[in-house]
Amino acid sequence: CRQTVGAFLRPGRNLPAFSAAPEDLGDWLSEMFGGQDIDFEHAPAFSKEYRLRGEDEAAIRDFFSVGGTQYLGARPGWTVHAQGDWLLAYRARKRVSPQTLKDFLWDLQGLYGALFGI
Numbered sequence: 001c002r003q004t005v006g007a008f009l010r011p012g013r014n015l016p017a018f019s020a021a022p023e024d025l026g027d028w029l030s031e032m033f034g035g036q037d038i039d040f041e042h043a044p045a046f047s048k049e050y051r052l053r054g055e056d057e058a059a060i061r062d063f064f065s066v067g068g069t070q071y072l073g074a075r076p077g078w079t080v081h082a083q084g085d086w087l088l089a090y091r092a093r094k095r096v097s098p099q100t101l102k103d104f105l106w107d108l109q110g111l112y113g114a115l116f117g118i
Contacts, residue, residue, distance in 0.1 A: 004096035006108040008087040010116075015082040016063055018054030022077055022092070042066060045073030063115070071114035078111065087115070 023037075038057055039047035046069040054060045063082075072078055081088045089111055096104040112118065 002095045003090055003093055005088055005090040008112060010085050013085055015084060015087060016054055016056050016059035017083040018060045019081050020050045020052045021079040022049060023051045040069050043069035043073050049073060049076040065117055067114040071111060
């Protein structure tokens with residue numbers, strides 16, 4: 001499977017390790033049996049659309065600003081991973097064509113700005 005991934009290097013940022021991906025039936029069942037899903041009361045759309053996981057829940061909650069949860073909640077389908085200096089973002093199993101690359105880059109820029117408050 002080919003897909004297009006946006007990768008951001010943030011030297012010295014030490015991002016908390018997390019994974020945010022679209023929720024599916026398997027995630028819902030996992031939650032019923034104790035699987036982790038970090039939800040936000042202030043962002044019901046994000047909490048409904050995404051399963052957010054990671055070891056340091058306090059750091060993850062601190063990283064996900066209101067802007068980040070609102071941006072992703074309004075744009076279902078993104079998968080975002082972070083750890084250390086790196087943040088990766090993509091739409092699973094979707095490859096961007098040359099004709100839509102500009103739109104993909106605009107989406108990445110919006111996501112980056114929402115997550116990092118820029």
